[in-house]
Amino acid sequence: MKQFLNRLGSPKLTLTLFLLLAVMSAFGTFLPQGPDTGRWEEILGSAGARIAAAAGLVDFFHSPWFGLLLVGLCVNMVACMWGRIPGMVSSYRGKAALGRASVLDLPDGDRSEHRLIAVLRSHGFRESGHDPDRLFHRWAVSYLFILFTHVSLLIVMIASVAGSALGFVMTQRIYVGDTAGTAFSWKVMDEVPLPFEVRVDDLVVVPNVVGVRLGVLKIDTGEKGKLITTHEGASFTVPGLAGRVTLDRFHTEEKGFTARWSGAGGTTFGAGEQIGQSGLALVPVAYATWPERQVLAPAALLVDGLEVASGEISINHPMTRDGVRIYLTDYGKDRFGLPYVGFQFVRDPGEMGVWIGSVLFLLGATGAVFTRHSCAVVIREGGRLRVHLSSRGDRDKIIGQLLKALDEGNRPGTLSDS
Numbered sequence: 001m002k003q004f005l006n007r008l009g010s011p012k013l014t015l016t017l018f019l020l021l022a023v024m025s026a027f028g029t030f031l032p033q034g035p036d037t038g039r040w041e042e043i044l045g046s047a048g049a050r051i052a053a054a055a056g057l058v059d060f061f062h063s064p065w066f067g068l069l070l071v072g073l074c075v076n077m078v079a080c081m082w083g084r085i086p087g088m089v090s091s092y093r094g095k096a097a098l099g100r101a102s103v104l105d106l107p108d109g110d111r112s113e114h115r116l117i118a119v120l121r122s123h124g125f126r127e128s129g130h131d132p133d134r135l136f137h138r139w140a141v142s143y144l145f146i147l148f149t150h151v152s153l154l155i156v157m158i159a160s161v162a163g164s165a166l167g168f169v170m171t172q173r174i175y176v177g178d179t180a181g182t183a184f185s186w187k188v189m190d191e192v193p194l195p196f197e198v199r200v201d202d203l204v205v206v207p208n209v210v211g212v213r214l215g216v217l218k219i220d221t222g223e224k225g226k227l228i229t230t231h232e233g234a235s236f237t238v239p240g241l242a243g244r245v246t247l248d249r250f251h252t253e254e255k256g257f258t259a260r261w262s263g264a265g266g267t268t269f270g271a272g273e274q275i276g277q278s279g280l281a282l283v284p285v286a287y288a289t290w291p292e293r294q295v296l297a298p299a300a301l302l303v304d305g306l307e308v309a310s311g312e313i314s315i316n317h318p319m320t321r322d323g324v325r326i327y328l329t330d331y332g333k334d335r336f337g338l339p340y341v342g343f344q345f346v347r348d349p350g351e352m353g354v355w356i357g358s359v360l361f362l363l364g365a366t367g368a369v370f371t372r373h374s375c376a377v378v379i380r381e382g383g384r385l386r387v388h389l390s391s392r393g394d395r396d397k398i399i400g401q402l403l404k405a406l407d408e409g410n411r412p413g414t415l416s417d418s
Contacts, residue, residue, distance in 0.1 A: 009079035017073045024066055067164055074157040081150040088143045094135045094377040097390035102379075103399050104387035104406070112385055116378065119405040123398070125376055134378040142371035142392065148364025152357045159353025167348040173330065174200045176339045179302070183345050194345065195322050197302040203331060203339045204296040204312075209233055210250040211288040212257065216240075217281045219274055227285060241278050255284055297328050297341045313343070323347050374398055 007013070044052060090096050106112045117127070120136050129135035170183035170192065179199040185192045209232040216225030216238055230236050235246040243263035250257040256271040264276045272283050300310040301321050311319050318325040330342025374391035391398055 008076060009081075009083045010076075011080075014073070014076050014080065017069060017076060021066075021069050021073070024069065067161060070157055070161045070164070074154060074161065077150060077154040077157060081147070081154070084146070084150075088146070091373065091375055091390055091392075092137070092140060092143065094129075094133070094375055094388075094390075097375045097377045097388040098133075098379075100388055100390060102386035103389045104385075104402060106385040106387075106406075108380055108383050108385050113378075115406070116385060116387070119402060120376055120378075122405065123401055125374070132380075136376040136378070138374040138376075139371040140373055140375075142368060142373040145364045145367030145371060148360050149368055150364075152360035152364055155357030155360065156354050159350030159357060161350070162353065163348045163350030167350065168345070170194070170345040171329070171342065172198070172345070173340050173342045174198060176200050176203050176341065183343075195324060196308065198326070198343065199300045199302060200341050201298045201300060202296075203341055204298070205292050205331070206294040206296070208290040208293045210252060212247065212250050212284060213286040214247075214282045215285045217272075217283050219279055219281055225280075228282075238275070238280065238282070241275060241280055245275070245282070250284070250287060252287065252289060255287070257282075257284060295328065295331055297331070299326075299341075313341075323349065 087096070104116070106116060117134075121127075124138040125136035126138070127134060127136050128140075168185055168187050170185045172180050172183035172194075174180045177200065179197050180194070181197040182191045182193050184190070211229070211231045214228045214230065216228065217223070218225065226239050228236055228238070230247055232247055232250055235244045237243075238245055241261070241263065243261060245262070246260045248258045248260060259269055259282065261267045261269065261275050263278075267276045269275050269281075272281050274281050294314060296312045296314045298310070298312050299319065300307050301319070302308065309319070309321055313319045313326055313328045315328050318327045320326070324345055324347045327344040327346065328341060329344045331340065333339050372392045372394055374389065374394075377388045379386050379388070387402075389395060389398065
């Protein structure tokens with residue numbers, strides 16, 4: 001049984017599973033996924049595309065192969081952790097140290113014992129037992145960090161399996177004013193019912209300001225003056241004109257604008273029109289537009305015909321109901337000019353587990369790297385004080401430090417031959 005667990009928890013198996021997961025994730029990222037197998041047919045032909053669909057290759061992250069690899073990694077993590085626990089317990093109880101020959105040999109006596117214990121404590125060792133041997137630990141918490149590292153990966157794997165099995169990603173396009181109670185599921189590649197109905201009440205597109213370059217024109221002579229670069233809502237000065245001009249709105253379709261001059265009690269004018277009685281006019285030379293500043297879809301959720309929630313759904317600001325997040329992923333008008341909104345419905349019951357596991361892994365891996373457990377056991381034997389030591393990675397360094405400290409205190413100490 002022990003040999004079987006050792007094989008299940010083998011680091012080679014862990015590395016193999018991680019590599020397979022990486023390869024499958026790469027396939028799922030770069031190869032076409034979804035119900036449209038046209039790209040697969042181009043690569044493999046119609047027969048190959050049917051085989052790929054039957055094998056789950058057109059939806060890698062919900063395929064039985066991907067789930068099997070996640071389950072295998074979970075089993076590997078459990079076996080690895082289970083195989084390491086006895087060794088950690090043995091080391092913590094001092095059995096690993098007693099299994100090695102003593103590293104320090106001192107004459108028995110209260111002065112020697114007090115000096116030895118003072119040296120151990122000065123190097124970070126804390127006593128945790130005296131029955132009949134005295135047991136000292138340094139950084140025993142490092143084993144907790146090691147457990148965190150293994151448990152965190154297990155949590156991430158279990159949460160990923162739960163998210164893959166119980167979660168879903170669905171999409172639906174809904175016209176403004178319409179209600180939808182179904183969406184296309186990318187897991188089953190078919191329309192399935194939503195846990196609620198979604199009614200889209202409106203589509204609000206908030207535009208960005210338009211940047212404009214204006215030319216100053218003398219109406220009488222047609223002479224062109226200075227070029228002014230500005231944008232909607234900005235105010236600026238015009239050479240030869242007292243006061244300031246504010247560009248209220250630029251109309252991209254007509255390439256015109258509406259502006260106000262603060263002089264002469266306030267005057268409103270448009271592109272090419274004389275500003276008051278100044279003899280000057282402004283004409284647009286160029287303009288620049290940017291993507292919409294924000295898109296809002298006021299929507300309501302209904303259950304059995306009754307409205308249970310409402311709000312504005314926008315990009316990066318989803319609406320959440322019954323564990324389902326509703327994202328705005330698309331918007332526009334069809335060829336008849338009717339506005340629509342595209343929604344993505346996501347439920348991932350394993351998301352919180354992945355976050356918790358990731359945080360635990362960060363804490364555990366950091367702690368495991370920067371802390372190393374050491375255990376010292378002091379025993380009385382044949383009129384001598386003998387120190388047995390175990391350490392994870394820096395045993396020789398600790399022995400040297402203890403010997404140096406004892407020598408500085410004029411206390412004899414010898415390093416064993418082992």
